[in-house]
Amino acid sequence: MFNVLWGTIKIQMKNSWARPMFRFTLIASPMLNTVLIYEMFRHSGQSDAASYIILGSGLMGLWSSICFSSIGDIARDRYMGVLPFLFTSPSNYNVLIVAKTIGNTLLASLTLVVSWLTAGLLFRLTLVVPHPIVFLGALVVTIIGFVAISIPISYLMLLSRKTGLYMNVLDIPVTLLCGFVFPLNVLPQWTQPISQALVPTWSTRLLHLALQPTIDWVALRTTMTWNAGLILLYGGLTVVFWHAIQLRVRRNATLEVSE
Amino acid sequence: MAMISVNHLQRDFVQRHSRTWHRHPTVVHAVRDLSFQVQAGEIFGLLGQNGAGKTTTIKTLTTLLLPTGGQATVAGLDVARDYKAIRQQINFIFGGELGLYRRLSARDNLIYFGSLYKLPPTTLVQRADTLLAQVGLSAEADHLVETFSKGMTQKLQIARGLINIPKVLFMDEPTIGLDAISVQNLHQIILQAKKSGTTIVLTTHYLPEAELLCDHLIVIDHGQEVASGTVADVIAQGQKIAPKAQIASLEEAYITLIERSAAHV
Missing domain, CATH: 3.40.50.300 (P-loop containing nucleotide triphosphate hydrolases)
Structure with missing residues (x-):
């Protein structure tokens, strides 16, 4: 299984890097986002603006890369005609999806570096990390959280040929609802339950808490519990979806492009 | 039977x-x-x-x-x-140019699809090279599939279909x-x-x-x-x-x- 996992991660990274759109999302998009978010916060007087500018644009890029890659890969594999071969290979398709998502997420994590560099070079902004180990831990949890949310969404894409449409619908709302670029309290109250059901909301909160000069351990523990709970929930959903979906895919023939 | x-x-x-x-x-x-x-x-x-x-x-x-x-x-x-x-x-191939990663090389495609059948990496590389030679694509093994003609793509499809000795x-x-x-x-x-x-x-x-x-x-x-x-x-x-x-x-x-x-x- 390790060979399949590692082989798929490598192939996924090669495949994604070969796409101009992915390179744009990975490099140009976080640069532009950093500039735009900097302008948004410039006169706001917000004390933690730097973390919203750097982390916000990085997380936006990370989510976009996942949206357009991990989820979009189902569409691409379908249009390239490789989806039937992957689906019916003796390797577990779950392992392939997990490996593809890991490959994309690792590569897409570069958006955080690009945002960091852009903010530093253009605006002399820097992200002060008072507790590097806590921040690194939060970053790992964030990446796991992003992988966890994109897998069940990817599975749902196996059921339909309109993957591209859903992918576009998911991109911006998640960015807004998860508070990547502004504090969530500026959103209306009715959006709060939706935000709280999305693990990137809690990952973002975890990253911001890890950047505080004095760590609020109670808040950190609560946020960590939410992250872990939602990751487990998404993992459970993945298992449930898979059992239902692999049967429906063979019944409804949705693996190929409709003629 | x-x-x-x-x-x-x-x-x-x-x-x-x-x-x-x-x-x-x-x-x-x-x-x-x-x-x-x-x-x-x-x-x-x-x-x-x-x-x-x-x-x-x-x-x-x-x-x-x-x-x-x-x-x-x-x-x-x-x-x-x-x-x-x-x-x-088993393995299967469909006619036409679909069924391969077009932005990867012929060898990468064969090695990847072969790995899905859990063949050991060393065996896989040898098998891929043997098949590429068999279908007459040895010289193009490291070329991207998107540069291939229809005939070359089809030959590679057959090599992919035979990678696991079905x-x-x-x-x-x-x-x-x-x-x-x-x-x-x-x-x-x-x-x-x-x-x-x-x-x-x-x-x-x-x-x-x-x-x-x-x-x-x-x-x-x-x-x-x-x-x-x-x-x-x-x-x-x-x-x-x-x-x-x-x-x-x-x-x-x-x-x-x-x-x-x-x-x-």
Whole structure:
């Protein structure tokens, strides 16, 4: 299984890097986002603006890369005609999806570096990390959280040929609802339950808490519990979806492009 | 025991036609009642018009689709129930240029698809290089697939189909759109695979190809059998239903059989 996992991660990274759109999302998009978010916060007087500018644009890029890659890969594999071969290979398709998502997420994590560099070079902004180990831990949890949310969404894409449409619908709302670029309290109250059901909301909160000069351990523990709970929930959903979906895919023939 | 056994196979599709908010489902019977057997080590042809049910039959046998009715086994395993075990023993290729990662090299494609069959990495690299040599793509092994011609892509597809040394290889129109020399090359590769013991199920619209390659074949129309047997058997069945005609080739027999079948639908 390790060979399949590692082989798929490598192939996924090669495949994604070969796409101009992915390179744009990975490099140009976080640069532009950093500039735009900097302008948004410039006169706001917000004390933690730097973390919203750097982390916000990085997380936006990370989510976009996942949206357009991990989820979009189902569409691409379908249009390239490789989806039937992957689906019916003796390797577990779950392992392939997990490996593809890991490959994309690792590569897409570069958006955080690009945002960091852009903010530093253009605006002399820097992200002060008072507790590097806590921040690194939060970053790992964030990446796991992003992988966890994109897998069940990817599975749902196996059921339909309109993957591209859903992918576009998911991109911006998640960015807004998860508070990547502004504090969530500026959103209306009715959006709060939706935000709280999305693990990137809690990952973002975890990253911001890890950047505080004095760590609020109670808040950190609560946020960590939410992250872990939602990751487990998404993992459970993945298992449930898979059992239902692999049967429906063979019944409804949705693996190929409709003629 | 037969390598493949198909008994009264049925496969329906529900098509939904959208008209404003209302969706009208229509049931299409792609395969109505199909039975045949394929012996180990032979090349078996599935012939029929577009929409006759050939590809649906192949997709059912390769575990991509569930049968709606009837039963089918591959290597003694049930396609509906034992799909995981079947997948280890088969491979398949579809004609055309789909089915490969176009932004990866030929070698990367073979190694990746081979890794899905859990072959050890060293064996896999050797196997990929052997197959690339066999299909005449050694010099292009590190070229991106997107730079390949149709013929080269098709050769690579066959190499991909053979990477796991399958017991059964399903080929859906493998020579579609290829020039005469590429077709001849592919025939050699297919015959070589047969020689090494692979059972091959082939669909094709090119009747001389079926005549040349197939040990046994079945002609289907509207998801049902019209004729079956060896090439000589099918020619005899065509002659039987048109006694006044001079039927000397599979092509003539096929046209006679399909026209007669269409007249009955």
